[in-house]
Amino acid sequence: MKTVFKLGAIGTGNIFTAAHVPAYVDLRDEVRLTALYNPTRSSAEQARDAYLRKMDEAEAQVNWDIAICDTPEELFAKVDVVDNCAPSRWHAAYSIQALSAGVHVMSEKPMARNALEAEAVVAASRRSKAMYQLNDDNVFLPRYQHFKNMVGSGIIGDPVNVWITRGTASSARSEWFFEPLAGGGAILDYGSHAVAGSWFLIGFDKEPEEVKSVRICVKDRTRLVGGRLCNIETDDDAHFKVRYRNPENGDWISIFIESTWSWPDLAENASDVHGWFLIEGSEGRITGCFDDEDQEYIVIRRNGFGEKRVPIKSYRSETLSFRDEIQSFLRSIELGRPPILDAGTCAKTIRVINAAQLSELQGRKSVTMEELDRFLHAFGTSESPSDLLEIGDRIALKLTEPYRMKGK
Numbered sequence: 001m002k003t004v005f006k007l008g009a010i011g012t013g014n015i016f017t018a019a020h021v022p023a024y025v026d027l028r029d030e031v032r033l034t035a036l037y038n039p040t041r042s043s044a045e046q047a048r049d050a051y052l053r054k055m056d057e058a059e060a061q062v063n064w065d066i067a068i069c070d071t072p073e074e075l076f077a078k079v080d081v082v083d084n085c086a087p088s089r090w091h092a093a094y095s096i097q098a099l100s101a102g103v104h105v106m107s108e109k110p111m112a113r114n115a116l117e118a119e120a121v122v123a124a125s126r127r128s129k130a131m132y133q134l135n136d137d138n139v140f141l142p143r144y145q146h147f148k149n150m151v152g153s154g155i156i157g158d159p160v161n162v163w164i165t166r167g168t169a170s171s172a173r174s175e176w177f178f179e180p181l182a183g184g185g186a187i188l189d190y191g192s193h194a195v196a197g198s199w200f201l202i203g204f205d206k207e208p209e210e211v212k213s214v215r216i217c218v219k220d221r222t223r224l225v226g227g228r229l230c231n232i233e234t235d236d237d238a239h240f241k242v243r244y245r246n247p248e249n250g251d252w253i254s255i256f257i258e259s260t261w262s263w264p265d266l267a268e269n270a271s272d273v274h275g276w277f278l279i280e281g282s283e284g285r286i287t288g289c290f291d292d293e294d295q296e297y298i299v300i301r302r303n304g305f306g307e308k309r310v311p312i313k314s315y316r317s318e319t320l321s322f323r324d325e326i327q328s329f330l331r332s333i334e335l336g337r338p339p340i341l342d343a344g345t346c347a348k349t350i351r352v353i354n355a356a357q358l359s360e361l362q363g364r365k366s367v368t369m370e371e372l373d374r375f376l377h378a379f380g381t382s383e384s385p386s387d388l389l390e391i392g393d394r395i396a397l398k399l400t401e402p403y404r405m406k407g408k
Helices: 014-026 041-057 072-076 088-100 115-127 142-152 186-202 319-335 343-361 369-377 385-399
Strands: 005-010 031-037 081-084 104-108 132-135 159-167 207-217 222-225 228-231 237-245 252-260 277-281 284-290 296-302 306-311
Touching: 005 014, 005 072, 014 031, 014 041, 014 319, 031 041, 031 072, 072 088, 081 088, 081 319, 088 104, 088 115, 088 385, 104 319, 115 343, 115 369, 115 385, 132 319, 132 343, 142 186, 142 277, 142 284, 142 296, 159 186, 186 237, 186 252, 186 277, 186 343, 207 343, 207 369, 237 343, 343 369, 343 385
Parallel strands: 005 031, 005 081, 081 104, 104 132, 159 252
Antiparallel strands: 159 277, 207 237, 222 228, 237 252, 277 284, 284 296, 296 306
């Protein structure tokens, strides 16, 4: 008999209601929305209404109760799986609580604000019988899988350099994104996508060794945020490079990343399904393009042999990749096999982002992982979720220091 999972959501804002609820309706034979928690109760009630409305439109019965919970602990007692869609400040804390309660958890990106919080999630995952997945839906877009397989085939030789741009030039996101403590800027938002996506392309067996900021800044400081014209105090544009090493043979690959809430510099389009990347190898390069009918191609240029275009499957929006990432996690739980974006792998994406932030803070000097560890541990360490939150706040304020208004 097929498993039907009971699911609860912590954080019921736009990413849950607009992106995940439609996926749960599509996957209604596999998962049932059972409980919701949000500090603002009316938000949870609106999310429940959205789910019921979409289920009704799909002519699907909801013959079970959907609880609006007063605490996360009440929610954990009612569900098998938690969808962690809270603001970034609480991603690690809620993930740790869920894992400690023996509840499977998939968390929105970033998995944490800093590597100390991320490692605490890793430790909780190791202690728990439950599974953890970072919900980075970008790697579930077919284009990423096609490009990864092309690199793995050896058609361009050894990968040498990767360029990737991710972002959307808009202020149309929740206010907390622009807060140093709750959000942390474009580098933690789209930077999480860009680091995980580009690393996926070259293989998670490669180890990040060194990171250098090229430019992390506030491009468009004055913005209309939540209906209020204000000056933002987090980065909205980040350019940095990462050097990865293959532990098997010592080979290295450089990745140049742009993550932005402003207009992209590397390419015209930095969106999820059309975002630009280029992979350069020892024998050629591959990139992508779209024709006038929006058919997507991989463009292969082999040194001395001209160009070839290969049509590939393409998603026109993230709607299907949201569904795929959720379904993949459910299958992982059923099979007892860790997801590809597990806690151990994804903690390293946060290390890369923190190293880029530290590089900018230190005048754009190159930062190794060892230097990052020394910087973070100077703030203290703790296994207590409340202590981790307080330490994380102090780290966040230090790493976002360059972007706050002078004299404040």
